Amino acid sequence: MALDIKICGLKTDQAMAAALAGGASHVGFIFFAKSPRYLEPAEAGRLREGARGMALAVAVTVDAGDGFLDEIVAKMQPDMLQLHGSETPERVAEVKARHGLPVIKALSLSEAADLDRIRPFIGVADRFLFDAKRPKGSELPGGNGVTFDWRILAGLDAGVDYMLSGGLNAANIGDALRLANPPAIDISSGVESAPGVKDPALIEQFFRAVRAARDDRAA
């Protein structure tokens, strides 16, 4: 089975080059002002040009209004929108209809009962992204480098398409793939040398770890 890999929170040409060289299927840009990964839409538009035809460009937003989404879509031309706030199913449907783009809905999980929150979005969101709940005191709804209990995902209905996210890194990706067997993975702070600073060497190391884990499983 193919595994989609999204490298999120890209801000530089060097990090983009490392993500593409490793074989990223998706590259993500953060449009949340409090994030150390925030990028102006026009700069994200410049960077995403380098990924055209190689990886899908994802705009990550948090409870964004129509005006900001219009600006992002116009200046960055994303292939997909990731809604990482408390957007309702109705808002997801509205955003999809307004922009004609597929939507990834992010939901935070900590226990099996949280899987019930997926239901109202089925048939509305094109894909889910499962992240950990934000730690107390964090202003960021994502990008906190925190994992959740991946075994929860065993209770997921077959056919729910999702990206596994939250605290992934080269050291734990083998366990994550073994326990959850996700169709896609998403990583940000696990390939950074400091908050918001992507390290091309860590990106390369992450892809190596993914390949090693998949080779082990195939053996």
Ligand SMILES: O=C(O)c1ccccc1N[C@@H]1O[C@H](COP(=O)(O)O)[C@@H](O)[C@H]1O
């Ligand atoms: O990364 C951010 O700063 C961010 C800000 C606002 C919403 C979402 C954000 N990041 C998303 O969270 C995942 C997981 O991050 P991590 O690997 O745990 O650091 C990241 O890939 C983005 O999709």
